[in-house]
Amino acid sequence: MPKASLLVCDDSNMARKQLIRALPAQWPVLVTQVSSGQEALDQLRAAPSDLLLLDLTMPVLDGYGVLAALKAEGLAQKVIVVSGDVQEEAIRRVKELGASAFLKKPVDPELLRQTLDTLGMLDATAGTSLTVPAQALREPTVSFRDAFREVVNVAMGQAAALLARVLGVFVQLPIPNVNILEVSELHMALADAQRGNGLTAVCQGYIGGGMCGEALLIFHDSEVADMARLMKWQQQDHSSMEMLLDMSSVLIGACLSGIAAQLDVSFSQGHPQVLGEHASIDELIRINSQRWRKTLAVEVSYSIEGHNIHFDLLLLFTEDSVPLLTGKLAYLME
Template sequence: MIPLLVCDDSAMARKQLIRALPPEWPVRISQATQGEEALAAIRQGLGQVVLLDLTMPVLDGYQVLARLRAEGLHSRVVVVSGDVQAEALRRVQELGALGFIRKPVATEELRATLIRLGLFHPPALPETAPPRAEPALRVNFRDALREVSNVAMGRAAALLARVLKVFVRLPIPNVNIFEVSELHMALLDAQRGERLSAVCQGFIGDAIAGEALLLFHDSETADIARLLDWQPQGERDTSEMLLDLASILIGACLSGIAEQIDVRFSQGHPQLLGQHASIEQLISLNQRRWKQTLAVEISYGLEGHAVHFDLLLLFTEDSLPRLTQKIHYLME
């Protein structure tokens, strides 16, 4: 039996990946939820082959690959990630990963990759493999939506990276159900004293509706313009630049979510809520429109630049039953 380690901070991602493994592959599966756990398992001989996520707490996948090389540990690593930037692929290859598979994992792609890399050798004659004992993994709604958002976030980042010609640092998305007043208090605390510009874009589809809110920090706008080789001649040009960027990020992220949960979102036109405003001014509208929201928070950062974008996907409380149903279907 081949010791196989599946390392991902998302229980849903681990469950999907384990289910996608070739049933006749003779492996003994261990799991890790972050990089330090993965390294400890590998040192114990539990990771001859490793399926490794990149965006994780404590130690991310890049750091795990670097530590494997530094410690002379000879695991054979295939990266399985939602970060599909071309630079991410180049970096993991440089650090010694044998292959790269994008999330969500397609069974046939995983099988073909394992065969191509010489990690799995199908039997010459078809045979009925004994059922593999599937680890008992409890996946809750929040974990599942975070993983769906993680995949969508990665696709949006890849598009942003091509437009700005930079490497985009990806966070672990935050998913919380807030009373809208609580969300506003959290935003006030995080953005206190900063002047912001914000773009809002509504979306609706299959009984799921909400708004995407993208916050730009005014102190970073000039750097964004330089990256775009844009020379705004006034507020109108700056507004156009922010609206264009918002269309890229919001559109790609919503498209990634919609594809995974099998819905089609109709999106409104992005609107500039305000420029050079306080967070209190920017968020007062939503407080009057609904009382509770499911909030997905994603903060993109640009490597080598003091620039980041805060994206909030705010689902109305009326959307929760249908969204929960869609997410639970993925979890089965």
């Protein structure tokens, strides 16, 4: 019979599946899964679990909100935060809110076992004949979109941590959007970004493992000066465009590296270009219209806490890249 109860809270089916598979094989535990922070709170109010494995980036009520509510309501609860947001400030904040430990995604099974052992969750006297109950091994079905969104979630967290270190700020992370767009929809979306809305876009091509695409980093012109000040950019020596190109290379490179590491591929990046100066949205669409009949579009909207700075990162994978991506994700989705 199970000796411990475990609540896994993550809005991603992929993340919950990875967590369940990472649990010690001989740990007699009963696992319950929820996909939102509010569900987790409701569950814990009704019947506390021995341990909560908690994601941070979730819609409506995120992991910070769950931890704050547990603390405010005096609900004594062991919590291990498992997140793609690996900023030092994120780790400090969850510890301050009462989390027992922090593990980065995708979770390392040995680190998870060690953490469980440190928290006294594993019964050292249990024999190896004990197995996890069948109901604890119920794994969610994972779609391509969910699996790739989780891969991007981890990658964007790594990119944000790098940006946070460079700028000395805290980057607020969203849930990435992953969609298949027809070329006409893509054209409309990108054209809007260039149609006198005070936006500047930097474009950088990438290729690797038979996959290719374009990364776009879109800035609000009104926030470029604030970004330059944050980066301590010397305006008299360098233009704001050079600053944006430099930042784009760092952020796009970090995000692509995070994706590549999880998929076991390597991406080469082209030189970044400011759209409108060296290329236009229309020209980008014209060159890629055949490859972009159906585009896998990933959108990540970053914002910097305490500053009026927001920017969008778009990763546009060509239609021919989708089957290759699907193959790379298959082992995660099975």
